[in-house]
Amino acid sequence: MTLAELDTPSLILERSILERNAATMTARARALGVSLRPHMKAAKSADVAKIALQGNFGGITVSTLKEAEYFAAAGISDIVYAVSIVPAKLARIAALMRAGVDLTVLTDRIDVARTLSARCVELGIEIGVLIEIDSGEQRSGLTPTCDELIELGTMLHNSPGVTLRGVLTHAGHSYACRSIEAIEEVAERERADAVGAAQRLRSAGLPCPVVSVGSTPTAVHARHLEGVTELRCGVYMFGDVFQSEIHSCGRGDLAVSVLATVIGHREDLDCALIDAGALALSKDRSTAADGLPEDVGFGYVTDATGSERIKGMRVSRVYQEHGLLECDGSFPFDRLPIGARVRVFPNHVCLTAAMYDAYQVIDGGRKVIASWPRVNGW
């Protein structure tokens, strides 16, 4: 099978770029003196995980229990479920733990920790817990200096069914940075807040073996990670247009794109239509944010090989199954006749990839060398 024979829209993964991105981050974690625990929320693929784990210790991060179940079935046994736990989700977690998976959860709440302990005792499991720290994202987590930190740590340490593993933070607000200097500052605060929280726990006589940080921009630009033990990041494997615009990668580092077919011409409106719309690309508009170099609409467009952008072309509008192509200057209808194929590089690969059951994998050519399944849903 070649790219020309694939049905469209299809999700294309360039293995050589994925391998290069994975190796670069693995080397970077080693240079920073931390363990890399790749976040699989973007990739959701056991085949991708194998590549991301090369040269690393074998643990991963996930964002859903379905991912945890899928990766456990694929033989990965050290998993951090990095979304605040609620006790109702423990039954599925207990099933995984009984099957031999070391699954770690996170919380920032004393009442949850209390219920967690009671339910884990009932379920006959002992679960590792990380305390989530807010290092400026203002989403979830305790501030590193608050009183509850010690109270929560003490309760986790002293309660049955749960084991205090350490602290975790996510500097997602690095996505709002527009310069490398700004990302470096966010990375330093992420590091300092996590390490500071860990030191407070240790000073109170509590164990804190894990100090976990991570977001792709801060992982790429942190000046150092002294005191941190673990780095979690995920989108670095694939890259996307938004990440390229906030200095996480270059446009040549984007491993995932959507193959689409030209299905209509509007000579009168100087635009064309492809069969990739809101479902095939997602409605993410992250490159429309202030201060970024280029708003690429719903993705920028290259020829079918993925190597050459066509006249600044972008998907400027999406309908459920139609995407509208516009470009700089007059539209090259001769170059893109009906039936021609293009590649769309998405703004936010996590959201685009989630619309597909599988990656069609290529390796520097037109031949599709494999189809790698993805796990979607919850």
Add this chain to the structure above:
Amino acid sequence: MTLAELDTPSLILERSILERNAATMTARARALGVSLRPHMKAAKSADVAKIALQGNFGGITVSTLKEAEYFAAAGISDIVYAVSIVPAKLARIAALMRAGVDLTVLTDRIDVARTLSARCVELGIEIGVLIEIDSGEQRSGLTPTCDELIELGTMLHNSPGVTLRGVLTHAGHSYACRSIEAIEEVAERERADAVGAAQRLRSAGLPCPVVSVGSTPTAVHARHLEGVTELRCGVYMFGDVFQSEIHSCGRGDLAVSVLATVIGHREDLDCALIDAGALALSKDRSTAADGLPEDVGFGYVTDATGSERIKGMRVSRVYQEHGLLECDGSFPFDRLPIGARVRVFPNHVCLTAAMYDAYQVIDGGRKVIASWPRVNGW
């Protein structure tokens, strides 16, 4: 199983509302003197199709070949694939036709019609073709007064492998209307352009049995549909917040919502977190458009029964798996403790539903009476 026992996020479908919406549109089509060919691109479910087809002739509209294959396997044999055909997609269509499905395609291009004819002859099929008309949406279609209309109609009528079935238009620009009067005008242009194109074909001695129009807003508000034979619309089955804001339905008519669990409190920021984020809700922001009554963020939030909105609550921000809840006045943390469940009514149900493999069906209560699978992808 009850709502309280479902894993979250889950996609909830209230059957009684679906049945009422379907019956209302069926009655409306009958009153307008046209056949209703429901568009299944929102529902993508054979169980929903059964309800939508009650009292109608049995034909449907689809937006992907995967939908066509799925509904054909479910016994539906009259299908319009309502996205411009390209010849590369004919192999899958031929397989359906050989299995007895009457599949109609659309085009607005003479070169495509020529290739279509040649390929259909090769494949040994005779396919029905509708000519797409642009009635103002400016997406695809010929203008009803252009010369190519007669040329294309003549070619389709005289070529082997293809049969001219008629004309089709979609007034998707009705979504930009902000008053019922404006929608009535768009509906009248949609009707008049389709009927005008049909009359031109007939005056040229060409057959034009089908005159197909459709979008939910114009279907709801068209003053009359004289000359039209078929109405295609889809989102009316479920409704969504955006449709309620452009007068297609009321908020009490929304059949689909997302069940989510409160997973975090931020007393310091007066907001809370749920386990439904960008993947569970989609990133559609259609209620942010100018001139609408309320921007509900990524959806508005009710109690777990779906009946009572909580303090103007909305999902004001999404991360991949987190949604941030905000409301009017101070956040009711006592009413929504960690583990509490809410329902989120999405802006655009087609995009939200596409994130799920199945509907969890309820019928006026808390009991989940069925799980209805959906077909996603291409």
